[in-house]
Amino acid sequence: MELFVFVVAGAMVLGGALGVVLRSHPVHAALSLVLTLFGIAVLFVAQEAHFLAAVQVIVYAGAIVVLFLFVIMLLGVDNAEDLRVEPFKIQRPVAAVVGAGVLALVGLAILASRDATVPTVVQSEAVQEAALSPHDSNIKALARDVFSDHVLAFELTSVLLVIAVVATVMLARKPRKGEHVIEIVEGAGK
Amino acid sequence: MLGLDPLLDDLDFTAIVVVLIKVLVVFVVGLVGTMLMVWFERKVIAYMQNRMGPNKAGPNGLLQTLADGIKLFFKEDLIPEKSSRFVFKLAPYLAFVPAFLVWSVIPLGGDFSNGKDGTVTILGKTTKLQLFDPPVGVLLLLALSSVAVYGIMLAGWSSGSKYPLLGSVRASAQMVSYEAALGLSLATVILIAGTLSTNGIVTAQSSITRWHVIATGVLPFVIFLMAATAELNRPPFDLVEAEQELVGGFNTEYSSIRFALFFLAEFMNTITMSGVIVTLFFGGPQPVKVLGNSNILSILGPFSGTVWMLLKVLVFLYIYVWFRATLPRLRYDQLMNLGWKLLIPVSLGWFMLIALFRVGSDSGWSRAERIVAGAAGLVVMAACASLLRLANKVSARNREREGAMF
Numbered sequence: 001m002e003l004f005v006f007v008v009a010g011a012m013v014l015g016g017a018l019g020v021v022l023r024s025h026p027v028h029a030a031l032s033l034v035l036t037l038f039g040i041a042v043l044f045v046a047q048e049a050h051f052l053a054a055v056q057v058i059v060y061a062g063a064i065v066v067l068f069l070f071v072i073m074l075l076g077v078d079n080a081e082d083l084r085v086e087p088f089k090i091q092r093p094v095a096a097v098v099g100a101g102v103l104a105l106v107g108l109a110i111l112a113s114r115d116a117t118v119p120t121v122v123q124s125e126a127v128q129e130a131a132l133s134p135h136d137s138n139i140k141a142l143a144r145d146v147f148s149d150h151v152l153a154f155e156l157t158s159v160l161l162v163i164a165v166v167a168t169v170m171l172a173r174k175p176r177k178g179e180h181v182i183e184i185v186e187g188a189g190k
Numbered sequence: 191m192l193g194l195d196p197l198l199d200d201l202d203f204t205a206i207v208v209v210l211i212k213v214l215v216v217f218v219v220g221l222v223g224t225m226l227m228v229w230f231e232r233k234v235i236a237y238m239q240n241r242m243g244p245n246k247a248g249p250n251g252l253l254q255t256l257a258d259g260i261k262l263f264f265k266e267d268l269i270p271e272k273s274s275r276f277v278f279k280l281a282p283y284l285a286f287v288p289a290f291l292v293w294s295v296i297p298l299g300g301d302f303s304n305g306k307d308g309t310v311t312i313l314g315k316t317t318k319l320q321l322f323d324p325p326v327g328v329l330l331l332l333a334l335s336s337v338a339v340y341g342i343m344l345a346g347w348s349s350g351s352k353y354p355l356l357g358s359v360r361a362s363a364q365m366v367s368y369e370a371a372l373g374l375s376l377a378t379v380i381l382i383a384g385t386l387s388t389n390g391i392v393t394a395q396s397s398i399t400r401w402h403v404i405a406t407g408v409l410p411f412v413i414f415l416m417a418a419t420a421e422l423n424r425p426p427f428d429l430v431e432a433e434q435e436l437v438g439g440f441n442t443e444y445s446s447i448r449f450a451l452f453f454l455a456e457f458m459n460t461i462t463m464s465g466v467i468v469t470l471f472f473g474g475p476q477p478v479k480v481l482g483n484s485n486i487l488s489i490l491g492p493f494s495g496t497v498w499m500l501l502k503v504l505v506f507l508y509i510y511v512w513f514r515a516t517l518p519r520l521r522y523d524q525l526m527n528l529g530w531k532l533l534i535p536v537s538l539g540w541f542m543l544i545a546l547f548r549v550g551s552d553s554g555w556s557r558a559e560r561i562v563a564g565a566a567g568l569v570v571m572a573a574c575a576s577l578l579r580l581a582n583k584v585s586a587r588n589r590e591r592e593g594a595m596f
C-alpha cells in the first residue's frame with residue numbers, strides 16, 4: 001500500500017515537474033506546478049505529516065500559484081513562448097552544468113546513505129516527543145517547537161517577509177510628478 | 191489504511207460496508223440537498239418578492255430543479271473556438287469536486303451528549319457519523335476552498351473571452367482576499383477549542399454558553415459569516431456574476447452539463463458553508479436545551495444529532511437567501527476596502543485579545559492581573575486602530591491627488 005502511494009505520488013511530482021519545464025504555455029506550466037505540489041502533499045500525508053500536507057496545499061497551491069496565474073493573466077503574457085529564442089546566451093550551458101551537478105550530488109548522497117545506519121540529526125525535545133506519541137499530537141509538537149525553541153528565527157522570518165512586502169510596494173509604486181527617488185529607481189532598471 | 195475510519199480497527203466485510211454506506215449517503219444527500227436548496231432559494235425569494243416562484247413541476251414546483259437538470263443534460267455542449275480546450279474542460283470539475291469533498295469532514299450527526307465523542311453504533315460497528323475525521327480537519331476546509339479558486343479562475347481564463355476573464359479575475363481576487371479574514375476568525379475558534387479536528391470542535395461546544403459563537407464573543411462569527419458569503423460569491427458579494435457589467439461572469443461561455451456543474455457547485459458550497467458555520471460556531475449536531483429538557487429529539491435515538499444539524503443548517507440557508515433578497519450588491523472598491531481595511535484588522539485584533547485571555551487562563555492570572563492585561567491590550571489595539579485610520583486617510587488623500595479612480 002505504501003509503495004503504491006509512493007509510486008503514484010512520485011509519478012505526479014515528476015510528471016508535474018517535467019510539465020513545468022517542457023510545457024511552452026505559461027498557464028499550463030503553472031498548472032503542472034500545482035500537480036507537483038499536490039503530489040508532495042500526498043507524500044506528506046503518507047508520512048503522517050497531515051499538517052504539512054494541509055499547509056502545502058493552502059500556502060503553495062492556494063496562494064502562491066494562484067498569484068502566479070494572476071500575474072500571467074493580468075499581464076497578458078499567456079501566449080506560448082518560443083523555446084528557440086534564447087534571452088541570455090550563457091543561460092542554457094550553465095543550466096546544464098548546474099543540473100548535472102545537483103544530480104551528481106543527490107546520487108552521491110544516496111550512495112553514501114546506504115552505508116549509514118542511524119540518522120545523526122540533533123532533534124529538539126518537542127520533536128522527540130512527537131515521534132513517541134500518537135498522530136494527533138504532531139501539530140502541537142510543531143507549534144511548541146516553532147514558538148519556543150525557534151521563536152527568534154520564526155519572528156525574524158516574519159520580519160523579513162514584512163520588509164519584502166513593503167519593499168515591493170515601494171518599488172512598484174507609480175512614479176509621481178516631482179519625485180526623484182522613483183526616477184532613480186527607474187533609471188537603474190533600464 | 192487510507193480513507194478508512196480509524197475506529198473500525200479490525201478490517202472486515204462490515205467495516206467496508208459501513209464506509210461504503212457513509213460515502214454513498216454523503217454523496218446522495220449532497221446531490222439531493224443541492225436540488226432542494228435550489229428549489230428552496232427560488233421559492234423563498236419569490237415569496238419575499240411577492241411572486242409565486244416555481245409551481246408547475248411536481249408538488250409546489252419541487253421537481254423544477256430536476257427538470258432544469260435534465261434540460262441542461264440534453265443541451266448542446268459548446269466549446270468556444272478561442273478557448274484552451276483542456277483547461278476549459280477541466281475547470282468545472284475543479285469547482286465541483288472541492289464542493290463535494292467538504293462534506294466528508296463535517297460531522298453530520300452523532301451522539302455528543304455527556305461528553306461522548308459523537309460515535310454511534312451501526313451494524314454492530316462503532317463509528318462516527320462523519321466520513322473522515324483527519325487531525326487537520328479545519329485546515330482541510332481552508333485547503334479545499336483555496337482549490338476551488340482554481341475552478342473559477344481557470345474557467346474564466348480558458349474561455350478565451352473578455353467578460354469571463356474579468357469575472358474570474360474579480361472572483362479570484364475576492365476569494366483570496368477574504369480567505370485571510372476567514373482564516374483569522376477560524377483561528378479564534380481553534381484557539382478556544384484547542385483542536386483542529388472538526389469532531390473535537392463539536393465536542394468542545396457541549397452547552398449553549400460554550401458554543402463558539404458565544405465563547406469567542408460573537409465578533410469572529412460575524413466576520414466569518416461575511417467572509418464566507420464573499421468566499422461563496424453570493425449576494426451581496428456577487429460581483430463575479432454582476433450581470434449588468436459582465437454578462438454572466440466567469441461561466442458566460444459554458445453551456446450544457448459543464449454549466450450545470452458550476453451551478454451545482456455554487457449551491458452545494460452554500461449548503462456546505464452553512465454546515466461549516468454550524469459546526470464551528472453553533473455546536474454542530476449538539477442538541478439545544480429547551481425548557482430544561484436537554485434533548486427534546488432524543489426519541490429519534492442516534493439520529494437526533496442529524497436532525498439538530500439539519501435544523502441549524504436550514505436557519506443559515508434561510509439567512510443566505512434572505513441576504514440575497516435584501517442586500518444590494520457592493521461596488522468593487524467597497525468590497526476590497528471592507529475586506530482588507532476592516533475585516534482583516536478587526537479579526538486579527540480580536541484574535542490577539544482572545545489569545546491574551548487564553549494565556550491568562552493558562553498561567554493562572556488573578557482577576558486584577560487579567561483586568562490590567564485586558565486594559566493594556568485594548569489600549570494597544572486602540573493605538574493600532576488609530577494608526578491604521580491615519581494611514582488610510584493619508585493614502586486616500588494621496589490617491590485623490592494622483593487622480594486615481596479609487
